[in-house]
Amino acid sequence: MVLEATMICIDNSEWMRNGDYNPSRFQAQADAVNLICGAKTQSNPENTVGVLTIAGKGVRVLVTPTSDLGKILACMHGLEIGGEMNLAAGIQVAQLALKHRQNKKQQQRIIVFAGSPIKHDKKALEMIGRKLKKNSVALDIVDFGEDDDGKAEKLEALLASVNNNDTSHIVHVPPGPNALSDVLISTPIFTGDSEGGSGFAAAAAAAAAGGVSGFEFGVDPNLDPELALALRVSMEEERARQEAAAKKAAEEAAKHEKGEEQPSSSQDATMTESASVTASEADNKRNDITDEENALLQQALAMSMDDPASSHELRDTDMSDTAADDPDLTLALQLSVQDSAKDSGSQTDMSKLLADQSFVSSILASLPGVDPNDPSVKDLLASMQSQSEPQEKKDEDEPKEEK
Amino acid sequence: MSAESASAIQRSQVDLVDFVDWSGVECLNQNSSHSLPNALKQGYREDDGLNLESDADEQLLIYIPFTQVVKLYSVVVQGPEEEGPKTVKLFSNKEHMGFSNVNDFPPSDTAILSLDNLKGKPVGLKYVKFQNVRSLTIFIEDNQSGSDITKVQKIALFGTTVETTDMKGLKKIEDH
Numbered sequence: 286m287v288l289e290a291t292m293i294c295i296d297n298s299e300w301m302r303n304g305d306y307n308p309s310r311f312q313a314q315a316d317a318v319n320l321i322c323g324a325k326t327q328s329n330p331e332n333t334v335g336v337l338t339i340a341g342k343g344v345r346v347l348v349t350p351t352s353d354l355g356k357i358l359a360c361m362h363g364l365e366i367g368g369e370m371n372l373a374a375g376i377q378v379a380q381l382a383l384k385h386r387q388n389k390k391q392q393q394r395i396i397v398f399a400g401s402p403i404k405h406d407k408k409a410l411e412m413i414g415r416k417l418k419k420n421s422v423a424l425d426i427v428d429f430g431e432d433d434d435g436k437a438e439k440l441e442a443l444l445a446s447v448n449n450n451d452t453s454h455i456v457h458v459p460p461g462p463n464a465l466s467d468v469l470i471s472t473p474i475f476t477g478d479s480e481g482g483s484g485f486a487a488a489a490a491a492a493a494a495g496g497v498s499g500f501e502f503g504v505d506p507n508l509d510p511e512l513a514l515a516l517r518v519s520m521e522e523e524r525a526r527q528e529a530a531a532k533k534a535a536e537e538a539a540k541h542e543k544g545e546e547q548p549s550s551s552q553d554a555t556m557t558e559s560a561s562v563t564a565s566e567a568d569n570k571r572n573d574i575t576d577e578e579n580a581l582l583q584q585a586l587a588m589s590m591d592d593p594a595s596s597h598e599l600r601d602t603d604m605s606d607t608a609a610d611d612p613d614l615t616l617a618l619q620l621s622v623q624d625s626a627k628d629s630g631s632q633t634d635m636s637k638l639l640a641d642q643s644f645v646s647s648i649l650a651s652l653p654g655v656d657p658n659d660p661s662v663k664d665l666l667a668s669m670q671s672q673s674e675p676q677e678k679k680d681e682d683e684p685k686e687e688k
Numbered sequence: 689m690s691a692e693s694a695s696a697i698q699r700s701q702v703d704l705v706d707f708v709d710w711s712g713v714e715c716l717n718q719n720s721s722h723s724l725p726n727a728l729k730q731g732y733r734e735d736d737g738l739n740l741e742s743d744a745d746e747q748l749l750i751y752i753p754f755t756q757v758v759k760l761y762s763v764v765v766q767g768p769e770e771e772g773p774k775t776v777k778l779f780s781n782k783e784h785m786g787f788s789n790v791n792d793f794p795p796s797d798t799a800i801l802s803l804d805n806l807k808g809k810p811v812g813l814k815y816v817k818f819q820n821v822r823s824l825t826i827f828i829e830d831n832q833s834g835s836d837i838t839k840v841q842k843i844a845l846f847g848t849t850v851e852t853t854d855m856k857g858l859k860k861i862e863d864h
Contacts, residue, residue, distance in 0.1 A: 389784045418743065418744045419716065419743070420716060420717075420786055420787060420788075450720050
């Protein structure tokens with residue numbers, strides 16, 4: 286929802302006749318521009334967008350920054366293809382057009398479609414970039430079409446010299462079956478910096494994704510964005526949960542066949558620790574535990590705890606430990622219990638931890654923001670390594686107390 | 689000249705930081721981690737560790753609007769010896785200037801800062817040009833050593849407001 290004035294620089298050089306983007310580079314570019322204009326004007330009604338062409342006889346401003354979407358779309362008609370792209374002049378004219386915007390409170394942004402080879406050298410581009418940064422103008426670059434040597438490098442250098450706190454972005458779009466606009470929809474150019482995506486973008490994405498109704502879940506994001514968002518989030522959560530369960534079950538089978546190794550098992554012990562830690566963290570985020578679910582889970586736990594095998598008891602301690610915390614966790618744990626029930630009873634503590642660890646690692650992987658390979662996570666695990674043994678004994682005591 | 693400006697500080701001068709309209713304050717070409725409040729805001733500017741630094745090159749353009757009309761007497765610009773500002777141009781009542789048009793108008797006053805100024809000695813201004821100031825634009829053109837980054841520790845503006853005059857301050861003059 287940032288208040289922004291945007292200038293879009295369109296490449297209408299000879300290179301745009303090429304058909305490697307469907308139907309032609311120029312058409313794909315025009316579609317993308319239309320979508321961007323719509324998204325910008327929708328995200329904030331005071332946003333203004335202007336358009337200029339950077340090839341042809343010379344840089345030509347088609348429309349100065351305006352919030353009138355019709356005017357912008359109309360000027361895209363009847364554009365002629367020809368000439369060579371002049372990136373430097375195009376950016377400078379765009380900067381000038383932004384300088385004379387009516388509402389000085391708007392942030393300045395330039396979006397450049399670079400489809401043809403760039404004849405400027407890196408130094409010149411960097412100077413332009415620095416000038417943009419000095420005047421606090423953000424720059425988005427769409428690198429598509431021709432891919433000669435050094436073009437990507439030059440554009441990256443330009444981006445690096447403009448970029449101030451990640452307000453500028455670059456997107457490389459290789460030719461392929463996906464339309465240019467579809468690829469751009471998911472990029473920060475469309476969604477804006479750290480926004481969830483405007484309602485327009487969501488509708489466009491849903492339409493692009495397919496579906497006869499054109500909208501996911503049969504709900505129009507424009508009419509009821511909160512409902513659409515809630516449906517989408519819950520769908521993703523369910524999918525993630527199922528993936529975690531499936532992954533863990535698959536890893537279970539693989540791990541039991543491999544057998545245990547001492548060093549990895551100690552790591553697994555620590556992973557279990559971190560599992561309960563991260564699980565409780567995740568719980569704090571997800572407060573959707575109902576009493577009904579709890580009661581059902583307790584029943585299931587009681588059933589599983591009646592199993593006389595000693596190996597299962599210990600696993601149950603883990604389960605009861607986490608039962609109060611997270612019903613989803615316990616459900617998945619239950620699945621793992623049933624799977625390993627078929628295995629021979631020669632399981633040691635380590636193998637149990639292994640089983641937990643595979644489940645744990647899948648949990649860790651599915652948790653947003655937690656990377657099991659992160660050094661800080663690994664350090665945490667290493668520091669908790671010593672606590673793993675006494676924790677096991679504590680677990681045995683706990684269920685007895687709970688009962 | 690310096691004696692006059694020194695006494696001007698004492699004579700009913702107020703630190704105009706209280707009258708700065710913070711919502712409109714802008715600074716072009718500042719480094720985002722070393723930003724303008726470090727040099728301008730009470731408390732931040734006393735801390736020598738917090739500086740305003742320039743980003744892409746050594747120039748800085750600072751726009752300060754005021755909540756009411758003020759008269760400006762003097763300015764204190766403090767900075768390190770090497771990277772502190774040297775040529776400082778002041779424009780009164782010019783809004784939304786950019787680096788490209790900063791040289792189109794003659795400045796209301798220009799100050800070349802000496803090392804004494806950088807230590808805290810106030811710079812007296814052409815009083816007649818700053819009688820009716822709604823906003824002040826400070827253009828720092830270069831720094832002492834010519835390095836790529838200009839650092840400013842403190843910017844303080846001294847003057848009086850037009851609507852309200854400090855009666856106690858006037859009395860002090862009569863005592864003298």
